[in-house]
Amino acid sequence: MDGLTINEAAQTTGWSARMLRYVERTGLVTPARSASGYRLYGPAQLQRLRTLKELLQRFDLGLSDVAFASRMDTDDELRDAVLSWLETEAQRPANVEAEDWLSFEKAKHQKLLAVA
């Protein structure tokens, strides 16, 4: 059998076996499987698990954060949408298009009488 079983992997990586299964569910580190279904962790996975642990601790992240980053990394549409939202400078009420000012004044003066 080629690879460490879950408890062995747990001990060399510092994760608990329970968490290894959980990490697998998040899709971040997926071990191979033996014919009978045993999880088999190879060197690549082990390294990945160790660095992942470091990453999470260093920046106080959650697995879901990294999972989200991964999603953004592969889903172009998502990444573009998020980045473009972030890039539209927010804190500058100075340079906004006329159209915006219009609806703004409208709302401000009508005081929302015609809110959709």
Next chain:
Amino acid sequence: MDGLTINEAAQTTGWSARMLRYVERTGLVTPARSASGYRLYGPAQLQRLRTLKELLQRFDLGLSDVAFASRMDTDDELRDAVLSWLETEAQRPANVEAEDWLSFEKAKHQKLLAVA
């Protein structure tokens, strides 16, 4: 007073006043304040709130996801660390450095007798 108050902003954007305060806490949309402390939403903030809502619904994201993306966008160290973790091809136990194979075989054979 220049800007919509929280309840007015809530109605034009579709968020609840409660959520507007919450969104503010996440740091994603911060309104100005009047002398006496009232939140004042300008056109830029209102637009930002509307598009944020759209973004969340379109991709089924949480505010925390966008907040995290924002953090990655501004924190170079974090972004680099996360991206480099994601970029190290995981599922290829084939091309791993010798050093890795070494510690791997070691662990595999010693069966973790010397785990720290």
Next chain:
DNA sequence: CAAACCTTGACACTCTCGTGCTAAGGTTTG
């Protein structure tokens, strides 16, 4: 074959997120 290990499933508990609502106390405005 029996001990040691693995698998999935599920109960449980702590935290955070996302929301609503109420309370006590200032601010604005007709």
Next chain:
DNA sequence: CAAACCTTAGCACGAGAGTGTCAAGGTTTG
């Protein structure tokens, strides 16, 4: 000045993240 609105603080609650542990049933191996 009184009604209407704002502020922060806090209780509450369902949902999901993160983890442990136990149960029932296969697998591996000395």
